[in-house]
Amino acid sequence: MLKESYHIIGVMSGTSLDGIDLAEINFTKNETWQFQILKATTVHYTEEWLSKLKSLTQKSKKDLQQIDLDYTNYLADVITTFVKKNNIKNIDAVCSHGHTALHQPEQKLTYQIGNLPELAKKINQNVVCDFRVQDVEFGGQGAPLVPIGDELLFSEYDYCINLGGFANVSTKIKNQRIAFDICPVNIVLNKYVQQLGLGFDDKGYLASQGKINQQLLEQLNALNFYKKSYPKSLGLEWVEEQIFPLIDKYDLTIKDILRIMVEHVAQQIAKVISQKVNVSVLLTGGGTYNDFLVERIKALTNNKIVIPSKEIIEFKEALIFGFLGVLKLRDENNCLASVTGANKDHSSGNIFKI
Structure with a gap:
């Protein structure tokens, strides 16, 4: 029996490098989906992280793997601080986009840092993440997912x-x-x-x-x-x-x-x-x-x-990546072939359980 309501944290970092958007959201399924954003904030990047994220396309694979691990740890700290500061309890999942390091779908390549299994362990929450990779494997652009x-x-x-x-x-x-x-x-x-x-x-x-x-x-x-x-x-x-x-x-x-x-x-x-x-x-x-x-x-x-x-202006993407995670938890399609060019609609993303 599928649940009718979900308590989710949506996490998004976009290419404009404004920072990490976090939103605590309730989703409810009646005849249609309804949502309520309870708390939301943007954590701006430090100068050090801005410098790293701006130069990701120039990094070697080995360097990217280390940055991925470092970014996952950083993201874990940011999410944990958000949860503690707002005293958020009983979370069904943290649904995170990560941050795009490489996106070359024509070469069957897309890589988002911050989506490692360690994230779930460090924040002690179920995590749904890495929404783009499967779509690219299915011949799609891996974007847009919103x-x-x-x-x-x-x-x-x-x-x-x-x-x-x-x-x-x-x-x-x-x-x-x-x-x-x-x-x-x-x-x-x-x-x-x-x-x-x-x-x-x-x-x-x-x-x-x-x-x-x-x-x-x-x-x-x-x-x-x-x-x-x-x-x-x-x-x-x-x-x-x-x-x-x-x-x-x-x-x-x-x-x-x-x-x-x-x-x-x-x-x-x-x-x-x-x-x-x-x-x-x-x-x-x-x-x-x-x-x-x-x-x-x-x-x-x-x-x-x-x-x-x-x-909505500031947190729509964090909201929708939270929603993508809910659909993944329900094993329902969250990626549309008509949008990405993949060979089929599918339920994309990884689920890391604690």
């Missing part, structure tokens, strides 16, 4: 877009959920604004002061990835090969780079969501705090852009 949550938790919206390190979208076409990465966002914006000693461009103020170099904008928009049909996904490796060298060919101010990237992102998103008219678009992720970016997206589409509550 759309099953959009389907079952946020079905009232026609499009769900997350503005994180990358922008990704999920929607329904011909009664089938599809999803894909649209373009890089904060992974590029934050890199350049950090050269000014800032963590991010607050509200997009600096970008709003920049000028557009039309030639660079056109070159960005002409990148081959944007011509591909879904399913498709992006990783840091692609940005390092395609985006940074292109931008760095030009002698531009940081403000101009930010302005061009905001326009690029807004145009790519508008191109996707303008395929349906007069529909609702849910925007979440750290990029929703970039007022200038949101303003440019609104200016380029006639659809209704919805900005939800702060806890």
Whole structure:
């Protein structure tokens, strides 16, 4: 007999390196799934960890294995502190994404650090994790994984877009959920604004002061990835090969780079969501705090852009990875072939029991 309610901690670390998102959540299954976020926080990375995580694609396999172990121990400390601080009891499972080190699905490779069995032992909790590997083995992209949550938790919206390190979208076409990465966002914006000693461009103020170099904008928009049909996904490796060298060919101010990237992102998103008219678009992720970016997206589409509550903006991915874990515990599909391109729907992830 399957349970009808689950007490879960969802854990997420994204490519934008904002930090580790943790959310204590209750999930309840009636006719539909309901959720309640009880507590949530973001633990920002130390400078040491930021430096390590930024350079993962350059590491040898041996170095990555050591970093994986170190990160698992670090994650265990972060989760244990969150549990103790909030006096959280009777947890069914901690459901953790880990942090993406390598993502090259075309080479049947995806590697998330922080998903070792030691995590369950150290935090003394059941753990559900490593949600991407099986999908890649089944011929899928291993991403995006959030759309099953959009389907079952946020079905009232026609499009769900997350503005994180990358922008990704999920929607329904011909009664089938599809999803894909649209373009890089904060992974590029934050890199350049950090050269000014800032963590991010607050509200997009600096970008709003920049000028557009039309030639660079056109070159960005002409990148081959944007011509591909879904399913498709992006990783840091692609940005390092395609985006940074292109931008760095030009002698531009940081403000101009930010302005061009905001326009690029807004145009790519508008191109996707303008395929349906007069529909609702849910925007979440750290990029929703970039007022200038949101303003440019609104200016380029006639659809209704919805900005939800702060806890959904910031913790939707932690929420949904918690939900992926619940579905795995129930042995129900949490990975959709229509989204990732795998050869079948499946229940993905590892369960480590204490």
